[in-house]
Amino acid sequence: MTKTTKKPTTGLVIGKFYPPHRGHKYLIDFAASKVDQLFVVVCDRSSQTIPGNLRAKWLKEIHPKTKVLVVNDIEKDDDSLAWAKYTKKFLGFTPNFVFTSEDYGHDYCRHMGSIHILVDKKRVHVPISATKVRSNPYKYWQYLEPCVRAHFAKRVCVVGAESTGTTTMAHSLAQKLKTSWVQEYGRFYSEGRLYEPENSKWDTTEFSHIAHMQNQFEDALAKRANKLLICDTNSFATAIWHERYLGHQDKQVNHKSKNRHYDLYLITADDIPFVQDGTRDGEHIRHWMHKKFISELKKHDQKYIVLKGTHRQRLQTALSSCQRLIADQKTAPS
Template sequence: MNTTFAHGLVIGKFYPPHGGHHHLIDTAAARCARVSVVVAASTAESIPLALRAAWLREAHPQAGVTIAPVVDDIEIDYDDPEIWSAHVEVFRHALALAHGGPPEIDAVFSSEKYGPELARRFGAVHVDVDPDRERFPVSGTMVRHDPAACWRWLSPGVRGHLARRVVVVGAESSGTTTLARELAGHYSARGGPWAATRWVPEYGRTYCEEKLALARRRAKAAGLPEPWLDELEWESAEFATIAERQLLWEDAAARTGSPLLVCDTDAFATSLWHERYLGVACAVHPRARHDLWVHTSVEGVPFEQDGWRDGEAVRHGMDVRFQEELARRRLPHLTVSGPPRARLEQAVEAVDALLARGWAFAAPL
């Protein structure tokens, strides 16, 4: 029969959190009236403490679970009693801040060899949880070494943060949507963690359609002729809205997708369309972050007017602007050209090189 405790404690770096961590916290929550989770991060590490704490709060919203973040830059030496004491003081400080005073701890839950000593120093019982990692064969070291191989053990928040984001940009009728769709399909066909590879469509197109429909409804109600697309008036705030919603779509897709996300346009491209319609480029959205831009050249691609595009002359001018700005901003990019199959092959070669570089994590203390 499992013993019920008043206040359980879980301590870790959560660099980053994974399925084993979540199992540990859930086990403690099931056996304790309340649980405190101390997130002890070093300033030398490359995932911010606040972000780790936010991921854990999202994954464990149940009542009675308190996430207590703290900076712990003390070296690790399990054989040094003074270092042990220094770490425990940091943990106690985090608990006191989280609870408005030092709480009593009667159980420490861990999967680590240092668990019994940590419990002894808190005057608590040690509860061993999956020490051989049979149920969750994963560790923070494994995740940092190869996130893609551990993808199944990562929560949506961590996936959204780690997913490599590739953006396909270009002028109108240059094949951006076709390439984005085919690129996602190529990696999805690899199976395993890549099976969920997705592409994010262009929100600006949706916004434009809705804007024109609204303008036509208003014109009809006023007894006026229906406006055409080139008669619409644009405001700077609309482009900011487009960029923000594009990023929301992107973030949502990254949280549920594979280690790779393909995006059909981004805030950078939106800034150039702002320039096209209002005469000046707007700032790129500060939260937008991408790893590679694939620019689709208009060369060799016949212009197709679908009723929503500016025209051939504007297309060539925008193609030049994309090339100029990608170079000026020193964004990692390539320009693909030729028939569709050749463009896909060029893009795949670049994305494969990006994925081969892996993920960079600063070494933990």
């Protein structure tokens, strides 16, 4: 007598997830608890400002045990039969169960031959929608998962010549705004070189490493950000420091900052006394560095503000500028 093996049950959650939020997470977690294998399908349109592949990447991070697929949206929202046929075609099978929070699920499942499970239609458990999130992600920040928060977090980078208060400013801003801040990896690295021979020279590979690590620090802490992420320097600034020490910029180092977006740069002016901390050697070129940051940011069409005066004056200017970044949020296109 042969023993029969129970066929695994399959489930489907389909949507735009534009963007994913904790309402989606509730739905997917519920579905995953009811079936052996869950498929999550992201419907992508070229007009959407957040690519489908990026939304899928987030969903894979949030739900690592689910199978996440991206398909082109056929843009027939009211045609349940067309969607049922399309779904069976790209899946290659008919799922046993389909989990939705919408009324469309009934006809969709009837045409597909699946069982519809309606979950939290009235949004009682998680009162949020993707439309609300797109209208102002900062207002509904608590409904976003860390990887999605990292995408929406406004990035503010503090740069400046040596001993102009960049680290003090970055720390103070983060403290006032109650958010995460990214410390300067290059400083840790420089301190590690303190006891090398005096004639020990810097090389490009070191700056490339510093830029890479700075990016890693930043991307990790962006997930912890409270709407804004404060950065004490970045890989763009590392390329300028490469020029300061080696006399020229380098393509390899410059590439580290490619496609990295910052909403605002804060340049700490060189109008305060130079303080020697044991690692600094650039008092004589502080003004050159200050001007260099301004010229490079202008060259790359980056938004910046120069902070002058006392620390209190600088901090007030910086805080006002950061708060405007959130207040100026505009509705994202649907």
